[in-house]
Amino acid sequence: MDQQAKFVISEVDPGTLARLNSATFATISAWTQRLNAPPEHIETLIIGAGLAGLSTALHHEGPSIILEREAWVGGKARSEEFEGFTFDVTGHWLHLRDPGIREMVLRLMGDEHFMRVRRMSRIWSHGAYTRYPFQANTYGLPPEVIKECVMGAVEADRSLPEVIQPEDEPANFADWIRFYFGEGIARHFMIPYNAKLWGVQADEITSRWCQRFVPRPRLDEIVAGAVGCNEREMGYNAEFLYPRRGGIQTVAEGLADEVGRENIFLERTVQSIDLQSRSVTLSTGESISYDRLVNTMALPDFIDRIDAVPDTVLSARASLRANEVVYLNVGLSCALGQPDHWIYVPEDEWPMYRVGSFSNANPNMAPEGCSSLYIELSDRDTPLEELRPRIEEGLCAMNLISSPDQILFMHERRIKNAYVIYDFNYHECRQEIHEWMDGQGIWSIGRYGDWNYSSMEDALIDGRRAAAEFLEAR
Numbered sequence: 001m002d003q004q005a006k007f008v009i010s011e012v013d014p015g016t017l018a019r020l021n022s023a024t025f026a027t028i029s030a031w032t033q034r035l036n037a038p039p040e041h042i043e044t045l046i047i048g049a050g051l052a053g054l055s056t057a058l059h060h061e062g063p064s065i066i067l068e069r070e071a072w073v074g075g076k077a078r079s080e081e082f083e084g085f086t087f088d089v090t091g092h093w094l095h096l097r098d099p100g101i102r103e104m105v106l107r108l109m110g111d112e113h114f115m116r117v118r119r120m121s122r123i124w125s126h127g128a129y130t131r132y133p134f135q136a137n138t139y140g141l142p143p144e145v146i147k148e149c150v151m152g153a154v155e156a157d158r159s160l161p162e163v164i165q166p167e168d169e170p171a172n173f174a175d176w177i178r179f180y181f182g183e184g185i186a187r188h189f190m191i192p193y194n195a196k197l198w199g200v201q202a203d204e205i206t207s208r209w210c211q212r213f214v215p216r217p218r219l220d221e222i223v224a225g226a227v228g229c230n231e232r233e234m235g236y237n238a239e240f241l242y243p244r245r246g247g248i249q250t251v252a253e254g255l256a257d258e259v260g261r262e263n264i265f266l267e268r269t270v271q272s273i274d275l276q277s278r279s280v281t282l283s284t285g286e287s288i289s290y291d292r293l294v295n296t297m298a299l300p301d302f303i304d305r306i307d308a309v310p311d312t313v314l315s316a317r318a319s320l321r322a323n324e325v326v327y328l329n330v331g332l333s334c335a336l337g338q339p340d341h342w343i344y345v346p347e348d349e350w351p352m353y354r355v356g357s358f359s360n361a362n363p364n365m366a367p368e369g370c371s372s373l374y375i376e377l378s379d380r381d382t383p384l385e386e387l388r389p390r391i392e393e394g395l396c397a398m399n400l401i402s403s404p405d406q407i408l409f410m411h412e413r414r415i416k417n418a419y420v421i422y423d424f425n426y427h428e429c430r431q432e433i434h435e436w437m438d439g440q441g442i443w444s445i446g447r448y449g450d451w452n453y454s455s456m457e458d459a460l461i462d463g464r465r466a467a468a469e470f471l472e473a474r
């Protein structure tokens with residue numbers, strides 16, 4: 001943009017400019033929609049251009065199209081820019097363990113597109129920082145807290161059966177925590193942190209989601225971590241990949257280029273699905289018939305759009321629950337006082353459960369001399385103006401900033417259906433719905449289509465698996 005154009009725009013009131021921009025945007029997208037109309041029939045119709053939908057199209061052999069509600073691709077793997085800052089939808093760190101998926105992503109984007117980052121993550125409680133995971137690193141906490149955690153772990157270890165059969169494991173997550181870690185670790189981290197994250201108490205959910213996500217150190221490692229000599233880095237995410245520029249959405253953009261933009265139809269919300277005629281109707285009024293349907297939108301929303309659903313499936317759908325994540329994108333005018341990529345905050349007295357920093361992982365995510373945070377809030381109801389003083393107090397107490405004056409902006413964002421709740425109805429109800437969909441020739445995949453707790457890599461694997469199944473069926 002030349003200097004004159006910049007001047008003219010700066011003269012216009014920002015409200016008018018925003019309205020003007022959105023009007024222009026709407027007109028352009030209406031033109032684009034007309035120019036780029038989807039076909040009336042397609043072999044494979046994919047709902048959603050998140051990673052699962054893009055991966056399905058990428059691996060699919062034969063004609064397919066993607067219909068996407070938003071004006072962009074990526075779904076949750078999305079990035080937004082604001083005044084030189086780039087924010088993802090909270091921390092979106094890429095862990096690629098599947099060789100085929102890793103090779104595909106690195107080939108599409110180029111190896112040089114990514115930095116390899118060694119995880120820097122800690123817990124902040126009792127006014128002190130301790131290493132991740134809490135259960136293996138209590139060194140640095142007040143002595144009486146360490147004693148309670150270690151003694152609890154010793155007790156728990158003594159009570160464990162010699163060989164643990166699946167049926168020995170307690171059904172609810174709170175009891176599972178006590179079973180493996182003991183009272184102290186449960187009380188000082190596991191129970192309060194998980195209640196803040198999930199928005200429900202640990203005894204309302206099962207432990208079946210947590211095998212992969214919750215590291216289980218041995219007793220000798222817990223003791224070593226209590227005296228400060230635990231060397232082992234634990235957990236599934238000790239190293240991750242992150243794009244050098246543009247945020248995590250660049251991965252989705254790379255996949256979309258490979259799929260072919262002409263096969264992706266943006267701003268096409270699927271409104272209703274007629275299983276009898278195998279067709280969908282869109283918010284634009286368009287109608288498309290298909291041979292095969294792949295869904296990646298949230299499972300309850302998908303069921304709500306289908307015309308004839310049996311009562312058993314409807315009642316299973318009514319039991320599916322997910323929480324909402326409320327988070328803040330924060331720009332700071334200073335360097336951060338701590339080096340971490342994310343910090344867990346388990347104590348109830350603070351309204352946040354995790355504070356992360358994009359710019360600590362990649363300085364290109366903020367303008368020079370500045371830094372950025374994402375703050376995930378456990379208090380999902382109180383208005384931000386009321387919460388803000390306490391959040392600022394917390395950031396100062398954590399030595400992330402020295403004064404609230406260093407905060408340039410704090411933007412609130414919400415994610416509906418962020419974490420699926422693994423309550424006691426979850427497995428049965430999800431299975432009931434999936435069995436019915438299998439009989440209808442519907443593939444419902446991805447974190448939200450399948451309705452599970454999984455990663456970006458899992459979404460890519462799901463798409464690849466679905467495409468392989470189509471090929472096999474042929």
Ligand SMILES: Cc1cc2nc3c(=O)[nH]c(=O)nc-3n(C[C@H](O)[C@H](O)[C@H](O)COP(=O)(O)OP(=O)(O)OC[C@H]3O[C@@H](n4cnc5c(N)ncnc54)[C@H](O)[C@@H]3O)c2cc1C
Nearest residue numbers: 048050051052069075076092093269270297446447455456
């Ligand atoms: C807070 C949070 C943090 C996370 N952090 C990480 C992380 O660090 N690392 C990691 O690997 N994973 C992380 N994940 C998980 C990751 O975001 C998901 O696993 C992955 O992005 C899911 O992709 P998807 O394609 O299955 O679903 P989505 O990304 O949700 O894609 C679904 C798409 O369907 C579209 N859609 C919805 N309704 C309609 C409709 N009616 N018509 C047309 N289109 C529609 C949506 O707009 C969306 O684009 C995190 C998730 C959350 C919520």
